[in-house]
Amino acid sequence: MTPLSGYLLVSALLFCIGLAGALTRRNAIMVLIGIELMLNAANLNFIAFWRFSENPETMTGLMFAVFSIAIAAAEAAVGLALIITIYRHFRTANVDQVEEMKG
């Protein structure tokens, strides 16, 4: 079986791809997708550390991942609703052109 470091490296790669996307893309939806990738990388870490822990029967990491997925779903719903509202207001989803918070 693959050692723990393999999973950790895949997770680190996913996190950094998401980070690069969130930092460089101009479309707000792409920024959100980058954040989702980073969340998923953290989830993969939770599952991997759970599987390679001393006693996986306690299922702590598994539970944390389940709750983390639920929170990520809520975050995606609210984030996309915000992006749609911003688009309706400013007529753009480009994060560089949304410069004021005043309505």
Add this chain to the structure above:
Amino acid sequence: MTLPFAIIAGLTVGSAIAAMSLRNLVHCALSLVLTFAGLAGLYLQLNAEFVGFTQILVYVGAVSILIVFAILLTRSTEPKDEPATVTPWIGIAVAISAFLTMALAVLASPVGKRAASPMGEVSVKTLGQKLMTDYVLPLEVMALLLTAAMLGAVIIAMKDKEGSR
């Protein structure tokens, strides 16, 4: 490193790179679906069946559909000739340095070489029992959070009828 792990990991990372670098937003969303499915495969490899199927249901099923809808609702006036990124090299340099830091830490740590411990029966039944006993408070908080998020998303995205804009 086993062959199935290499295939799934390569697929996941490759489609993640595609999701972050393609120009067409719909293509990005479709690559993202592939990434989520690959992650579900990795979870299944790690004996986390329930989380794997939850990943497929929540991410492949719900979140990606939400993203596709948001893309379709916000793309009508996107200028075509604008670059998709601005000063990409700074962000990419930050990400690469972060990855090198993490990779060096992972490769240097003795934890990374640990083999998987033999595992007893971890069934969905025991998971459900734990959810209803040890983790019942987080579960209730989660229910409250999901309700609040759903109401909040609907209210935020609702069109105001007065036409103040």
